[in-house]
Amino acid sequence: MKKAVSFLISVYASVPVLLYLFPWILVRFPFFVDLSRPEDVLNHTCNFYLSTEEGVSVGVWHTLPASQWDDALGRSPEWYRETLGDGRPIIIYLHGNVGTRWDESILSAAGYHVLSVDYRGFGDSTGEPSEAGLTSDALYLYDWVKKQSRGSLVCLWGHSLGSGSVSSKGTLTLHGSAVDALILEAPYTRIGEVVAIHPLIKVKPVTFNFLLRNIMQKINIVFANDENLKTLTSPLLILHSKDDSIVPHHMGQKLYEISLQTQKRHNTDVQVKMFSYDENLGFSHSNIYLDPNLPNLLCDRLPTEFLRCILPHLARREC
16 A cells, blocks of 8 residues: 555656656657558548658648548549649648647548648657747648649648647738638637646646746747737637636637737628537537537538638538
């Protein structure tokens, strides 16, 4: 019994030290998954790598729309790349801080191409994570996809940490033009405000507050979404659960209000929407993807109006 208690105390005491000394362990999960072989679990997903800058290679999964799943078996990466120009909308998905591109998304069931990226330092991507680096990787992939898509709508979707790189000032405009569209899932106002209310803080307030803040400083990630969205000129959809225990719903609500104010200030007709999930659904921070109506939500309800305002011809296209 004493040994067990001693072990638990040692683990409890060592966790903050490990996090401080080796912050990369937060972004390397899962450790034993071969991200280069999506075909082991999905026959409609292709893996490839992009060199976003010298010495940095990021891994990307391209999941096809459901209507193309049967045709995908045995196809080459070149065939996948060609499908990006078929006119269907494309979503670039940027995951949260403990996710990888392995996180399965049901977005392709709504008729979209989905490209999920592990920005630098995440998954098997090389390089060290930083705000500038994550933003650069998102920009590079967006630019690459636009060139392959031959004019199709390209939407950036950021979950939690990913909402920061999606909403950064550098990402909101590319080559002087606004990106096609943004979807923010469980977005925060800024990283520091999330750290201040993190569950670890309640367990050991002084120690974990200091360590978590220093970890974020060490990997140079701030992401002030509340400031960045003041320059928003792209259509925006926010998804947030009211029972989110990591990033409170009120943060998403604040970003929504900031975006509406930006719209009025610039006197634009850019669409800004927010969809809130009730507490009784239990989706919390990471489970909005479990909503069985999500494909319909994206295809038939809010995003129909959302997409119609971006590309009018999409209103007549079946998902």
